[in-house]
Amino acid sequence: MRRSILSAVLVPLVALASPLRAEGPLHVDITQGVASPLLIAVPDILSGSIPDVAGGEDAGAALAKIVRADLVSTGLYRLVPFDGHYAIADEIAFAPFARAGAQALVIGRARPAGNNLLAYDCALYDVFGAHVEASQRIIVATAQWRRAAHKCADMVFAFTTGDPGHFDTRMLVAAQDGAIPGQRTRLVSMDYDGANPTELTQGKELVATPRFGPGSRRIVFLSYVDAAAPRLVVADLDSGSTTALKLPAGVPSAPRFSPDGATIVFSLAYDGDADIYAVNLASNSVRQLTSGAGTDTSPSFAPDGSAIVFESNRSGDSQLYVMAPDGSDQRRVSFGAGGHASPVWSPRGDLIAFTQIDGGALRIGIMKPDGSKERILTSGSRDEDPSWGMSGRAIMFQRTAAGAMLPTIWLTDLTGKVQQPVATGAAASEPAWSGKRP
Amino acid sequence: MRARWIRTGRGLACLVLCGALASCQRPTQPLLPPPLFEFQGPSPEPLASRENNLPAQEIRDADTPATMEDFERYAGTIRILFGRGSAELTPIARAVLDRQAAWLRAHPDIRASLQGHADELAPREQQFALGEKRAAAMKFYLTARGVAPQRLFVTSFGRERPVATGSDEASQCQNRRGETVLLGLPGLSRP
Structure with missing residues (x-):
């Protein structure tokens, strides 16, 4: 059907150093159970309303909410609450997240990509190392805007656990x-x-x-x-x-x-x-x-x-x-x-x-x-x-x-x-x- | 149907509406392995058991149209009940099937779907098999009573079509059932 063309165009923004497996500080060791879930922050990056996305709500905030729900449902992540939000063009400093105890930070920026498409730039940062661990530009049809958030969460899950995520399913x-x-x-x-x-x-x-x-x-x-x-x-x-x-x-x-x-x-x-x-x-x-x-x-x-x-x-x-x-x-x-x-x-x-x-x-x-x-x-x-x-x-x-x-x-x-x-x-x-x- | 008060193992009083099935009287019993059903044919025990007190009815003459109502009137019920996890025909069930067989013998142009059902207390997949086992036992018995096997179609709904819900025994024992649904009646929609 139509969606096969529009849905899953994934363009890596920054080359992924290792495709799935990560042994760095953001690795979630599942064999040890969930005694120490990864502390992660997913702040709202406001994008304003985008047509056909989230019923007219702020698209960036709606997408971040889905990413948070996906990650929390696994029991492998604990959300670090973050009051406030950023605008899409803001530079984001690591310091407030480091102070709040977050080990990982997920930043998603949503933009209309024309022709009923939505672009969602999703990046996973190591807060203490202050560098990007994985990122993707996710482009979906606006009617399937929720898939952008699920794919972002899948990327975070795959990088931190070594297993493919189950959210975009x-x-x-x-x-x-x-x-x-x-x-x-x-x-x-x-x-x-x-x-x-x-x-x-x-x-x-x-x-x-x-x-x-x-x-x-x-x-x-x-x-x-x-x-x-x-x-x-x-x-x-x-x-x-x-x-x-x-x-x-x-x-x-x-x-x-x-x-x-x-x-x-x-x-x-x-x-x-x-x-x-x-x-x-x-x-x-x-x-x-x-x-x-x-x-x-x-x-x-x-x-x-x-x-x-x-x-x-x-x-x-x-x-x-x-x-x-x-x-x-x-x-x-x-x-x-x-x-x-x-x-x-x-x-x-x-x-x-x-x-x-x-x-x-x-x-x-x-x-x-x-x-x-x-x-x-x-x-x-x-x-x-x-x-x-x-x-x-x-x-x-x-x-x-x-x-x-x-x-x-x-x-x-x-x-x-x-x-x-x-x-x-x-x-x-x-x-x-x-x-x-x- | 008779109603009676039963004391359960937990000391609860429970209204049982399922007739005289032994399994209904012990609501807390664990799931027993289903007994193998008998392939040697109907047992010769007397069919006029105590519960079998429906008045004997004549099969009407050929002018009476063959309808589901006439079948049910003659057989008393289209539904028989089984014990928990079991496909064994009880004396009451055999008596009902005897009347169903007599009606079916008198209407040789009618076919029947034998539909086995199971309760909701066991996992889904195995209940499809149990329902089939119940319906197959009905077919075997009706065949032994002179109904041609080509006229009988075994099917199973597993636990997907309960007549009673609720996890209590009084509800679930009504779901362990087999129903005889006539096929090929003029003007009858598909069951």
Whole structure:
């Protein structure tokens, strides 16, 4: 669509010394948890109103606000408050920020770039070293002005953590109306923070288990256009085309793309038995990966494609298993308390997120792929459907509060200490978090 | 439907509206592994169980149009209930399916969608499989009762279409259900 040309023109202002990894003073060491988050200041640099940006508010202030919200949501940064603001042409001295204790300073200057474009010059400074660490000129269509702030935050995140940021991303949810689940459900895509929602289906039929393919363009979901025969549907969000997969008899569910996007793994229930299958999207050839009694479901590929984690109740209760992509070498990996379900492999490959079944409660947890170092991150009564951000440093999930009928979407860091709801508007469930946007 | 007061393990009184399902009487029990459902066919136990007190009704003559209402009138209900995590047919469910089978045998031109549902207390993906397992058990039973398998279409809604919300057992036990929805009726919109 149009946005492919206009959106992501990134021109480095100052050459980045090292593309992602930084060992300098601004490096956030995540392996040590968030005991000492990076102290960062993101002052408002007023630009005045820019047409079609921020609804006529001061564009610079609106963009800085988004950058601050992005960074704080990770738990890796602590904002140093700064009263006052600068004009776009002001020279900015480091001294006040050094006195306030800031280690890092983010300066973003917004300007109209003509032809319905917005230019946002985003720079990350080392306050004590008094020099620029990374900078970018971000040019976006004014209608997509929020992406400029997300890209600025992505640059800061990437430089300080060594991992790609997850802010300029989209999310899919199954949104719905009414008071009871399952009414007028529709697939809605939105920015990861809930802004810019787009309805992808009209609510005429039930939809479930949406997932993104690699990147943010293709999706797969379960559609009940024919209630007597639900189908897995692959959709291309750029062209709008949809394809219902031709699968063997049975009820498909829990689809997920392979990392290369060529294959979809899913669970197919037939005659009371559910097994994991893989369908090649080019040849439409279907291969059965698991067999035998018990429910096998929720397959999820390792990011290098070398293994698949899935859920099975073959041992009695729901636990996680890992197998090779051809279905061989199946072995159980979850041995922590309670049942384990809905596994999702982190884009970094180092962790598997899952839903823990503890009596009547459902909670989000993470573990290493061999099952060690299991940690439960949430403490709600029904927290489920984890989905990783592309940074591998944040998880979106669905929370149904005690006594509530309908769920909401929440975001958590990997310590569970920083959790916040995502403003999705209507009730929403089953978050699916995209990879990198074009 | 009968209502009765049950004391739970937590000492709470809970109004249970789900009939005589044993699992509904123990709201705090942990999720048990679903029992394997029987492939050897319907058990020969007497179908006229205590709860099966609906008056026997005649299938009307051929002039009566085949409608969802007539099916429901004859079978008593289109809906059967299951235990938590289970796809086993209870005696009450078998009695309902017996009447559904009789009606379907008398209307050989009608097809049926068997729709399995599951409660909201377990993770989403496995509930699609459980719903299918329930609907497959219904199909197996109806087939054994003389309905041609080509007329029966198994589907599962998992936990996506609950009839009752709320995390209490009285609500959730109503969601562990299987529904028989007729297909191919003249003038009937798709279910």
